[in-house]
Amino acid sequence: xxxxxxxxxxxxxxxxxxxxxxxxxxxxxxxxxxxxxxxxxxxxxxxxxxxxxxxxxxxxxxxxxxxxxxxxxxxxxxxxxxxxxxxxxxxxxxxxxxxxxxxxxxxxxxxxxxxxxxxxxxxxxxxxxxxxxxxxxxxxxxxxxxxxxxxxxxxxxxxxxxxxxxxxxxxxxxxxxxxxxxxxxxxxxxxxxxxxxxxxxxxxxxxxxxxxxxxxxxxxxxxxxxxxxxxxxxxxxxxxxxxxxxxxxxxxxxxxxxxxxxxxxxxxxxxxxxxxxxxxxxxxxxxxxxxxxxxxxxxxxxxxxxxxxxxxxxxxxxxxxxxxxxxxxxxxxxxxxxxxxxxxxxxxxxxxxxxxxxxxxxxxxxxxxxxxxxxxxxxxxxxxxxxxxxxxxxxxxxxxxxxxxxxxxxxxxxxxxxxxxxxxxxxxxxxxxxxxxxxxxxxxxxxxxxxxxxxxxxxxxxxxxxxxxxxxxxxxxxxxxxxxxxxxxxxxxxxxxxxxxxxxxxxxxxxxxxxxxxxx
Numbered sequence: 001x002x003x004x005x006x007x008x009x010x011x012x013x014x015x016x017x018x019x020x021x022x023x024x025x026x027x028x029x030x031x032x033x034x035x036x037x038x039x040x041x042x043x044x045x046x047x048x049x050x051x052x053x054x055x056x057x058x059x060x061x062x063x064x065x066x067x068x069x070x071x072x073x074x075x076x077x078x079x080x081x082x083x084x085x086x087x088x089x090x091x092x093x094x095x096x097x098x099x100x101x102x103x104x105x106x107x108x109x110x111x112x113x114x115x116x117x118x119x120x121x122x123x124x125x126x127x128x129x130x131x132x133x134x135x136x137x138x139x140x141x142x143x144x145x146x147x148x149x150x151x152x153x154x155x156x157x158x159x160x161x162x163x164x165x166x167x168x169x170x171x172x173x174x175x176x177x178x179x180x181x182x183x184x185x186x187x188x189x190x191x192x193x194x195x196x197x198x199x200x201x202x203x204x205x206x207x208x209x210x211x212x213x214x215x216x217x218x219x220x221x222x223x224x225x226x227x228x229x230x231x232x233x234x235x236x237x238x239x240x241x242x243x244x245x246x247x248x249x250x251x252x253x254x255x256x257x258x259x260x261x262x263x264x265x266x267x268x269x270x271x272x273x274x275x276x277x278x279x280x281x282x283x284x285x286x287x288x289x290x291x292x293x294x295x296x297x298x299x300x301x302x303x304x305x306x307x308x309x310x311x312x313x314x315x316x317x318x319x320x321x322x323x324x325x326x327x328x329x330x331x332x333x334x335x336x337x338x339x340x341x342x343x344x345x346x347x348x349x350x351x352x353x354x355x356x357x358x359x360x361x362x363x364x365x366x367x368x369x370x371x372x373x374x375x376x377x378x379x380x381x382x383x384x385x386x387x388x389x390x391x392x393x394x395x396x397x398x399x400x401x402x403x404x405x406x407x408x409x410x411x412x413x414x415x416x417x418x419x420x421x422x423x424x425x426x427x428x429x430x431x432x433x434x435x436x437x438x439x440x441x442x443x444x445x446x447x448x449x450x451x452x453x454x455x456x457x458x459x460x461x462x463x464x465x466x467x468x469x470x471x472x473x474x475x476x477x478x479x480x481x482x483x484x485x486x487x488x489x490x491x492x493x494x495x496x497x498x499x500x501x502x503x504x505x506x507x508x509x510x511x512x513x514x515x516x517x518x519x520x
Contacts, residue, residue: 002046003066003080006090007128009039014120021113028116032101035120040094047087047479061482063087070137075187075198079134083483085266085336086130088476089259092343093130095465096255097123100248102458103351107247107358108156115156118148122252129260135183136199138268142179142224142260146172149249149257157244164237164244171237175227182220186272189213205271205490215280218273222280225269228261231284231321232291235314242310247354250306254313254350255343262320262339270327270491277491281325285408288325289418291318296425300432305353305363308433309346312389315422316342316397322419323404327491331407332484333477337400340476341469345388345397348462352382355455359448365433370442375450379438381459386434388466390426396469 013035020027046063066080082090100119108115125148128141146169154165183199190207191197198204209217227234242250270277295315302308316338323335355378356371357363372379391398401423409416451459469476 001066003064003082003131004078006039006043006082006131007124009035010120010124010127013039014117014124017120018113018117025109025112028112029101029105032116032120033098036094036098036101036123040091040098043087043091043094046082047091061486070134074136075191075196075200076136077134077200078137079200080131080137081133082131083486084479084481085263085483085487088336088340088480089130089263090127092259092340093123093126093256095461096251096343096347099347099351099458099462100251102454103251103354104246104248105454107354111155114151118152119248119252121148122152122256126256126260130263133201134199135186135201135204135268139176139180139183143173143176145257145260146176149252152249152252153241153245156246157249158246159244160240161244164240168237168241171227171234175224175234178220179224180220182217185213185217185220189217201268201272207272211275211279214273214276218269218276218280221264221269221272222284225261225264226287228264229258229317229321230261230314231287231317232294232314235291235295238314239307239310242313242350243304243306247351250310250350250354251347254310255347258313258317259339259343262317262324262335265321265324266332266335266487270324271487274491277325277327281327284325285322285412285415288318288320288322289415291315291321292419292422293318293425296422296429300425300429303365305356305365305433305437306350307363308365308429309349309353312349312426312429313342313346315426316346316389318422319401319404319419322408322415326404326407326411326415327488328407328410329484329488330403330410332488333480334400334403334405334407336480336484337396337469337473337476338404339400341388341396341400341466344462344465344469345385345395348385348459349382349389351458352378352385355451360446365436367444368437369440369444370438371446371448372438373442374446374448377451377456381451381463382438383434384463385466386430390430391423394467394470396466396473399470399473 013032017028017031020031062081062083064082066078068078070076070078097119101116122145125141125145129138129145132138132141150165150169153161153168157164186204186207187197187199189209190204193208196203230238242253245253292315295311295318299308299311299315302311319338320335323331323338353363360367388395388397391401405416405419408419
């Protein structure tokens with residue numbers, strides 16, 4: 001029962017936080033913080049015991065598994081699985097959840113109980129997404145995540161929050177319905193082939209169907225994951241949602257919600273539709289390159305700090321989609337580390353923007369300048385996370401992006417070269433941000449309080465994590481590698497069915513190979 005309790009515990013903490021508001025304003029804060037710390041300690045304990053893997057025939061290595069019939073007449077079960085990949089993402093979920101609670105300690109004063117209820121339920125639904133191995137259950141948690149996010153942005157957001165909330169809802173709901181159609185199509189095709197109608201992930205792997213049908217079903221899932229990731233041109237909800245969301249909402253959106261899209265591609269899209277994903281790979285990797293360059297260039301043109309950081313997320317997620325569709329060992333390792341590193345560094349940048357907004361009541365870069373003179377600790381922290389975001393060697397983002405480039409190079413040199421251009425543009429906008437906001441004359445005569453002890457503690461933890469991943473990435477790789485190997489095996493197609501006729505001699509000795517190997 002440990003896997004159901006990973007989700008149920010967060011739901012219960014959210015309810016307690018909501019009900020405790022009548023006892024005093026600090027009760028929801030402390031209950032949420034204490035609950036997340038206990039939850040994180042439990043996950044870290046599982047991590048330390050993670051070498052004891054459960055190997056189930058045809059189902060890969062697991063740290064823990066749970067399966068219980070839910071609606072058996074429709075083949076729906078509460079099927080949950082924890083492996084190294086989902087464990088790392090759950091740890092990221094708890095770390096950013098703690099940071100979101102702490103950074104909202106003074107910023108949120110109204111409806112505190114309901115605010116923390118929504119924070120906890122977002123984390124519960126995201127945890128369910130990372131654990132679900134039944135496609136109906138996965139869709140259930142996917143849609144459940146939308147409801148508390150809707151309230152979080154719509155109630156505690158900024159001046160244009162209604163527009164941003166509706167746009168976010170329409171994009172995610174419409175794409176979610178496409179995913180449901182893809183899941184139902186797979187469900188009925190598998191049932192027609194075998195007589196067993198089920199949403200079980202392992203039984204649906206390898207379902208036989210015409211290639212054209214597989215492409216259409218795969219596109220249904222791809223649209224939902226691409227919206228969340230987000231992939232150009234399905235990204236337009238993200239800058240508006242980030243700009244209008246409270247700081248905790250921005251941390252969740254950048255650090256966690258974007259990751260469920262990448263996780264969906266890793267866990268479900270490619271393994272369930274390997275050949276269709278192979279056909280999509282050139283297009284997807286081209287979208288990844290476009291996202292890297294477009295997001296970075298547009299970020300440079302922003303004057304709103306929050307909107308600028310939001311566009312950097314579009315850029316960095318381009319590396320993730322390239323890593324996923326290159327589908328080799330190095331690229332998958334890199335994609336995972338980029339997901340973790342981006343969650344920490346970009347989450348920290350959004351917290352910094354929130355702290356700065358609380359002090360000067362503006363996010364407009366043109367109203368800043370000379371801030372280093374009055375808030376040197378905050379400014380130095382901003383510099384650290386800016387260079388971490390641009391990929392400074394020795395820090396977390398560099399490791400992930402470098403591994404993605406190595407993996408992409410094995411697939412196609414042109415893709416790797418074009419993706420590398422992102423480092424140049426990132427350097428330009430990161431240094432431009434620091435120069436405009438923190439250096440130069442203090443023309444507005446700012447006299448502001450520097451970081452408090454609570455704020456310094458938040459950034460110190462995040463800085464330590466960035467250094468740890470950057471200097472000791474093998475810890476992450478060792479934890480995730482059994483899961484990544486199992487996924488890579490499920491999602492790899494063979495040369496026998498995919499090589500052109502002119503290479504028939506090589507096809508006489510079929511070997512597994514990455515998705516994008518035949519990119520022009």
